[in-house]
Amino acid sequence: xKSTSPQNPNPLKKKLASRFLKAMKKLSHKISSSPSxxxxxxxxxxxxxxxxxxxxxxxxxxxxxxxxxxALLRKLRSKATATSGRKTARRNPRxxxxxxxxxxxxxxxxxxxxxxxxxSLLSETGHYxxxxxxxxxxxxxxxxxxxxxxxxxxx
Amino acid sequence: xSSRRSxxxxxxxxxxxxxxIADLVSKLQQLIPEIRSRRSDKASASKVLQETCNYIRNLxxxxxxxxxxxxxxxxSTDGDSAQAAIIRSLLL
Numbered sequence: 001x002k003s004t005s006p007q008n009p010n011p012l013k014k015k016l017a018s019r020f021l022k023a024m025k026k027l028s029h030k031i032s033s034s035p036s037x038x039x040x041x042x043x044x045x046x047x048x049x050x051x052x053x054x055x056x057x058x059x060x061x062x063x064x065x066x067x068x069x070x071a072l073l074r075k076l077r078s079k080a081t082a083t084s085g086r087k088t089a090r091r092n093p094r095x096x097x098x099x100x101x102x103x104x105x106x107x108x109x110x111x112x113x114x115x116x117x118x119x120s121l122l123s124e125t126g127h128y129x130x131x132x133x134x135x136x137x138x139x140x141x142x143x144x145x146x147x148x149x150x151x152x153x154x155x
Numbered sequence: 156x157s158s159r160r161s162x163x164x165x166x167x168x169x170x171x172x173x174x175x176i177a178d179l180v181s182k183l184q185q186l187i188p189e190i191r192s193r194r195s196d197k198a199s200a201s202k203v204l205q206e207t208c209n210y211i212r213n214l215x216x217x218x219x220x221x222x223x224x225x226x227x228x229x230x231s232t233d234g235d236s237a238q239a240a241i242i243r244s245l246l247l
Contacts, residue, residue, distance in 0.1 A: 031230060046230070047226045049226070050226045050229070053222075054218055105205075106204055109212060118176060119179065123182075126179070126183055128211070132211065132214040133214065142228075
């Protein structure tokens with residue numbers, strides 16, 4: 001099992017962190033150049049932008065090596081170009097209905113899951129969970145470090 | 156895990172063996188903290204899959220919540236302190 005102590009940094013995590021932080025920097029520049037009080041719609045848009053940046057940095061850090069990251073990249077790109085219609089019809093999931101009912105749920109949750117067979121779905125899920133966990137950790141660390149610094153400023 | 160039932164079906168990947176599925180399910184079991192903490196090796200496959208779905212959904216919700224807080228953070232702090240926090244967290 002990989003140890004997640006700070007002395008032993010996970011290379012995937014570093015990659016995720018650098019990409020996500022770059023995206024955040026870009027967002028913060030955009031925000032600082034706009035007028036100060038944001039409307040609710042603007043706040044919602046920023047929230048969505050941060051979330052999209054999180055998933056985008058996950059998918060791009062992993063690259064096209066994994067089916068879930070490919071599917072995620074496709075989805076993000078299609079959202080960026082604002083094409084609402086689904087061009088590719090969803091193929092029937094192969095071999096999923098034969099065994100476990102839980103796989104139907106799982107393929108909904110994992111990006112690109114519906115087009116995979118049971119084996120790939122299970123292995124992709126494992127990798128997806130690892131990356132999601134790392135991403136959540138990074139976001140928490142950013143929040144913690146900034147909140148600790150801001151509290152030292154206020155007091 | 157040691158016994159391999161030699162089901163020689165068609166050599167193509169049209170049939171997935173039980174062993175493969177069980178193997179992958181046990182790998183998932185290791186990843187999910189709830190099941191791992193219960194120390195039961197024989198969690199049923201459907202339970203593992205269910206817990207996996209729940210776990211992934213929870214992670215999605217966490218990402219959503221954290222991005223909400225991060226977007227608020229971007230507004231409240233000016234550029235310099237945000238960048239300082241960023242550099243500090245990168246070194247962690």
